[in-house]
Amino acid sequence: MTLALPSAPSQTSRRQVLVATAMVAAAAGMLIAGMLAMWMKFRAGAPTRESADGLKIIKDWMSKDIKVPEVAANTMFATFPFAALMAQWAVYAAKRRDSQHRSLALVILFGIGIALVNAQVAIYAQMEVVVSEGAFGAMFYAITGTMLALIVSGMAFTTVAFFRSIGGRDDDQQVISANALYWYFLTAAFTAVWFFVYVQK
């Protein structure tokens, strides 16, 4: 026997993409947090020695020949909030069903993504870290490479949102909001990476 339960009205928007993006951001946050925790553990545990004049204690973590290109790193740090701003602009435009501004914001956001990738490549080129040179080399490329992969994922998400936008999906606020949420997460994640990897070193 199949029992009859009271039927429900048609379901309202279920915000699946937004909820899933929030959970992906949480999981990716744990990924970056785990990497940073291990980075700090290795940094704290790096061997120390006295300087030649015996006046200073030197930590053998990052080779003294390596110079962090502060312009590129700080530019990345300063650019991320603009990326989040553009993503939020797209949300604002989507709520007003303004497809032109929504698409424009997404194009600019994608362009910012390219600039971020370019800045990261510039950092690699200028720092010339050797990956096989101790813990620092391997961990530097692992953590910045993971961050780079997350940025590229954000650009892919933005591309999908853009094509849906120009495809006339005016009711597509959820995807635009999820895209913005992801870029907010990227901003927070890079802020942590920037502080521990490029500032504290």
Add this chain to the structure above:
Amino acid sequence: MTTNDTHVGASTKSSGSSVVASVGQWVTSSDHKKIGRLFIGWSLVHALEVAVLGAIFGLERMSPSSMQIFDGDAALQLSWLFRHVLVLGLLAPLFIGLAIAIVPMQVGSKAIAFPRLAQYGFWAWLFGSGLVLISLIANGGPNGGNADMGDLFLMGVGLLIVGLLAASLSVATTILTSRAPGMSLDMMPAFSWSALIASIATLLSLPVALSSIIYLYVDHTHAQNAFGGGQGMETWLGWIYSAPQTFVFVIMALGVLAEIAPVAARVRQPLRPVMLGGIALISTAIIGAVTQTNHVLNLTGTNSDKLSSTVLFLLTNGLPLLGILVAVAVSLLCFKEGRPSVNAAFAFAVLGVIMILVGVAGSFLANIDDAGLLGTSFTEGVTLYLAYGGVLVALGALTHWAPKLWGVVLDDKKVLGLAGLGLIGTVLSSFPLYIAGFANQPANVVNGFDYDGPVALWNVLAAAGSALIALVVLAYVGLLVAAVRAGAGAKDDPWDAHTLEWSIPSPAPANNFASLATVSSSEPLLDAKPSQEVPA
């Protein structure tokens, strides 16, 4: 509630005229019941694999000095294969598969959220498992001698973790966004609640393992110095295969018991919020997991040291144990207030959960420094109690939901007998390792160690226990296949159950519900039935 006519079984018969078409349907299906059954099926294959390996290891340990079935490298890699398959090849995917198959029906959804993601999760997990198997056979696991295969091992573990994360994301999103109208979180069925807790705990803990794998992979492929090469894999990844991470993978077992107990007792679940809280409390285990540390109770040093050691120990070991105790106690309260009728599903579930409880209590004891049990086979016993206990619970869940998944009801008496044998097998395979642990038998070592106890007896018993588990799994699958072949049609609600999945035909139609129901309590189906229940 009206339903679709399209039964999964019916559609398979009509379009599955060739084997290729049938395989194609399974490979590409976005039906959550098929994806879930793929996870469950392969997990049971892995259950057989670990039970056979466990039996072989027990035999080899009978006389470490004389019996040498495997040489040093092979023994080491097979020992890793055993640990790996036990946890990431069996325990984790078995319950995720159950959740994928059952949860959408329980919460009143027509489909799982992101079905292609769940499907990708299965294939990534399966492919990753295959890579791990190849790498371990080629001596590439932790402490292995083949560096290239070591890279493959890391890639395989990483891929299968991504698969488990994808499947967990799909389950959690379904529960959070696709519940029937009116079904608030506190009205959710207990199994779905446990699936939500377990999925989120998995999503928060396994990415930390992924971070270790990325570091290890980059280091291993380029320098092999910072993380200790092959040996470092054990240091940095060993925590995934042991408590408290394994507690996360058994959270859903408590949900299964909490789901089946009130149905067996024919009563509404008493103290339901307490039971949901107990299940949620187990997730505190992730605090211990993500810090990648065994928080051991060590009462030496200053008062401050003692206090911090006690707090961390209780937080990561005590709270999960308390959660399981609460969930078990409240689930069993049904039998005090209802009209109990012990069926096979309940027997499997309650015996399995008791085994899990013994495992978690064992982990609590092992993490007391003065007990001196860390690094001994006692910790192996903990993992075996959790894994084999999990298998028993899962078999109970399959017995309970077989009408919805395959359209059959299994022979209760035969399955009840298997539950008893499963209990004996689990105790035989695990408890001797507890005793051997007190006699300092080292963990995960199968030969070349000194042992001063009655080594032959304990390890023969452990081998016999694992062999018995293999037989139980084989016999259960045989019963299930025979029932499906016989095609005995199950009633829509053979257990007089409480939740939404029992309002649709057996087996469940492809899209579950033709129209959505409004839910106004935690037992919507019970509300719609003429009152036969014992008042709670």
